[in-house]
Amino acid sequence: MGHISAVTLNHYNQGASAFREGTRSHDVSQNIQSLLKYIEADAPFSILDLGCGPGRDLKTFIELGHHPVGLDGSAELVRMAREDAQCEVWQQDFLQLALPAQQFDGVFANASLFHVPSQELPRVLRQLHASLKAGGVLFTSNPRGENREGWSGDRYGAYYEWPAWQQFMTDAGFVELEHYYRPPGLPREQQPWLASVWRKPR
Secondary structure, eight states: OHHHHHHHHHHHHHTHHHHHHHHTTOOOHHHHHHHHTTOOSOSSOEEEEETOTTSHHHHHHHHTTOEEEEEESOHHHHHHHHHHHOSOEEEOOGGGOOOOTTOEEEEEEESOGGGSOTTTHHHHHHHHHHHEEEEEEEEEEEEOOSSEEEEETTEEEEEOOHHHHHHHHHHTTOEEEEEEEESTTSOGGGOOEEEEEEEOOO
């Protein structure tokens, strides 16, 4: 597991600038709104951006009036996020999370949890569950696949179809709110992303 993390994080450290430029214009407004619309707390919301990268979505949450905290394993992406978003950003390996209990109204895991190997995913999901307040909401978006995992170049990923992902989430104690495929408006074979929204029961 340590080797998987080290190699994957080195990929992001080495390619941080290119990653920032390549993702800067990605429109994930649908995903952000899918998280926010289900949070039942009074705004502003406390939000953990898990896998915040260089801080693009942190800035959006701030502009919307909320209080985000970023988290990423890549030291270089954390540096960028702190500089660009001017908010608190934690450097933590997803396999060695140290999260406060019942801290967040929402967790935004956009294109991040697929890097967690399947054998560690149940534990990581339980940690996210514990970090949410009662009634809190978790958003996830991952590239989908045929329930396989392994290396793609020097990045490790796990790729699930909906039934398998649903089982991981419900086993971790979450209740489904909705799921959908992205980008919107295309045939399913042209929608490589599986998004889902979950609640921690009160």
